[in-house]
Amino acid sequence: MSANDRSRDIGAFSAAPDDDMIVCRCEEVTKGEIRRAIYDGMFNVREVRRFLRCGMGLCQGQTCAKLVKAIIARELGISQGELEDAAGRAPARPIEMRIFASERGRDE
Amino acid sequence: MSNVSDVIIIGAGIIGNATAYFLTKKGLKVTVLEKSEYIGNGGSSRNGGGVRQSGRHPAELPLVMYGVKNYWPTLSEELGTDIEYYQEGNLRLGKTPEHIKTLEGLTNSAVSGGLDVRMIDYSEAKEICPYLSEEVIGASWCPTDGHANPLLATLAYYRAARRNGARFISGAEVTEIRKIAGRARRVITTEDSFEADTIILTAGIESNRILETVGLHVPMNPALLECLVTEDSPPLFYQMLGTAMADFYGHQSKHGSFVFGGTTGFEPYTSLGKSPPATSSSAPGTCRGIMKYFPVLKDLKIVRSWAGWMDDCMDHIPVIDAPEEVPGLVIGCGFSGHGFGISPTAAAILSQLAVGENTVLDISKFKYDRFKVRT
Ligand SMILES: Cc1cc2nc3c(=O)[nH]c(=O)nc-3n(C[C@H](O)[C@H](O)[C@H](O)COP(=O)(O)OP(=O)(O)OC[C@H]3O[C@@H](n4cnc5c(N)ncnc54)[C@H](O)[C@@H]3O)c2cc1C
Numbered sequence: 001m002s003a004n005d006r007s008r009d010i011g012a013f014s015a016a017p018d019d020d021m022i023v024c025r026c027e028e029v030t031k032g033e034i035r036r037a038i039y040d041g042m043f044n045v046r047e048v049r050r051f052l053r054c055g056m057g058l059c060q061g062q063t064c065a066k067l068v069k070a071i072i073a074r075e076l077g078i079s080q081g082e083l084e085d086a087a088g089r090a091p092a093r094p095i096e097m098r099i100f101a102s103e104r105g106r107d108e
Numbered sequence: 109m110s111n112v113s114d115v116i117i118i119g120a121g122i123i124g125n126a127t128a129y130f131l132t133k134k135g136l137k138v139t140v141l142e143k144s145e146y147i148g149n150g151g152s153s154r155n156g157g158g159v160r161q162s163g164r165h166p167a168e169l170p171l172v173m174y175g176v177k178n179y180w181p182t183l184s185e186e187l188g189t190d191i192e193y194y195q196e197g198n199l200r201l202g203k204t205p206e207h208i209k210t211l212e213g214l215t216n217s218a219v220s221g222g223l224d225v226r227m228i229d230y231s232e233a234k235e236i237c238p239y240l241s242e243e244v245i246g247a248s249w250c251p252t253d254g255h256a257n258p259l260l261a262t263l264a265y266y267r268a269a270r271r272n273g274a275r276f277i278s279g280a281e282v283t284e285i286r287k288i289a290g291r292a293r294r295v296i297t298t299e300d301s302f303e304a305d306t307i308i309l310t311a312g313i314e315s316n317r318i319l320e321t322v323g324l325h326v327p328m329n330p331a332l333l334e335c336l337v338t339e340d341s342p343p344l345f346y347q348m349l350g351t352a353m354a355d356f357y358g359h360q361s362k363h364g365s366f367v368f369g370g371t372t373g374f375e376p377y378t379s380l381g382k383s384p385p386a387t388s389s390s391a392p393g394t395c396r397g398i399m400k401y402f403p404v405l406k407d408l409k410i411v412r413s414w415a416g417w418m419d420d421c422m423d424h425i426p427v428i429d430a431p432e433e434v435p436g437l438v439i440g441c442g443f444s445g446h447g448f449g450i451s452p453t454a455a456a457i458l459s460q461l462a463v464g465e466n467t468v469l470d471i472s473k474f475k476y477d478r479f480k481v482r483t
Pocket of ligand 1: 121141144148149150153156160282283310334335440448
């Protein structure tokens with residue numbers, strides 16, 4: 001892990017013609033919102049996700065994760081390999097509360 | 109870029125970020141050093157979002173009451189980010205006479221601290237929140253409690269402080285504080301070294317490793333807390349919820365999803381590793397707790413669960429102090445699982461300690477040297 005100075009100059013935000021494109025379909029987050037968040041200091045997938053909810057919907061980022069990563073890498077001028085994916089968490093698929101609650105055969 | 113600033117803050121959780129924000133508003137040059145690759149990746153992005161006054165330790169109550177009055181209602185505007193603050197009250201629910209006794213104890217303590225909280229019966233509780241189970245017999249009700257989105261609040265403070273000129277460096281693990289001429293002044297990371305007139309330590313549960321390099325130690329232990337989030341649902345209710353038994357707590361978020369947390373009894377039996385491990389038994393237990401009070405939610409899908417460490421202090425309240433033992437050092441740690449709600453006030457006070465101003469509230473209960481041996 002190396003130091004990442006969040007005050008380094010990445011230039012100024014400028015609007016792009018495809019900023020209205022929806023990147024995260026579950027949460028309806030656009031490319032422009034993601035690009036803007038990067039200029040607000042969100043320099044990696046996890047921060048962008050926490051700030052905008054992209055990748056936090058029902059599919060948990062299965063559709064948009066790669067796209068979000070590519071946008072961040074491009075704006076920061078780094079390779080995608082330098083960016084880690086957001087962490088995957090249990091449950092693997094959305095599961096009803098009543099079913100999740102009855103692990104170990106408990107039924108209350 | 110020069111590594112000398114007026115203040116260095118160690119740890120970019122909500123406490124560190126908010127302190128950075130207050131200090132930049134005072135016109136100071138601030139550097140924030142964060143060990144993780146991610147800003148706010150500790151407890152601050154993992155908590156349940158409760159901005160609660162009821163149920164708080166009597167010493168801590170004035171801090172959170174001050175924040176609910178002076179900071180939370182205007183924080184979104186102040187920071188330029190909607191942090192999703194809802195002030196719709198807190199219902200702490202009971203099902204048995206023993207539960208009610210517990211709730212009455214908490215209520216009496218809060219009332220003597222000047223908080224508007226009272227006991228209500230089932231029908232009044234049902235009027236406030238129509239989705240309650242009929243097994244509930246009573247509740248405590250604090251109308252000014254609420255909740256906010258911790259992910260957004262933590263990053264909004266970061267964003268605003270950064271805009272004001274604070275220099276944040278992530279991936280910068282502090283290993284040591286060094287004194288120069290008797291004052292804490294130099295901060296060493298694994299790759300670099302920094303200097304400032306004042307050093308503020310807000311590194312959560314990991315603060316002790318750094319404190320030990322200047323001969324200090326706060327009696328606190330890690331405890332593992334876990335949360336879960338559901339799919340989104342049409343708006344049902346926006347109160348903060350809890351129970352006398354603490355078998356679950358939570359709220360519906362602006363997005364429509366419900367965020368819940370719970371306890372298992374295994375919390376203190378954890379050890380610090382790279383990241384806090386979510387266990388397989390916590391979230392299901394929380395679900396059982398929720399359904400006992402809100403059967404209406406039983407078909408809602410759980411989307412995600414996670415864990416975080418809290419820095420549980422011996423007396424369960426934080427250290428907020430500029431200890432005499434080490435001039436130039438200010439400590440803000442040991443928030444014991446309730447640091448989100450008091451973060452704006454705690455950070456305001458830390459920023460005042462850093463510049464030698466009088467603090468807005470009395471902090472004698474939070475002094476570093478309050479811990480005494482038994483004999
Ligand atoms: C699951 C859970 C639920 C909770 N629910 C609530 C709630 O409902 N309401 C409430 O008020 N509170 C709640 N809390 C507590 C609250 O989250 C914390 O008290 C608060 O976030 C503490 O903020 P902090 O900035 O002190 O710590 P953290 O957010 O932990 O920040 C400390 C930072 O210091 C960094 N750091 C550590 N070591 C070093 C080093 N050597 N060098 C540089 N940086 C370092 C860490 O990486 C971290 O980013 C909950 C906590 C958890 C875990």
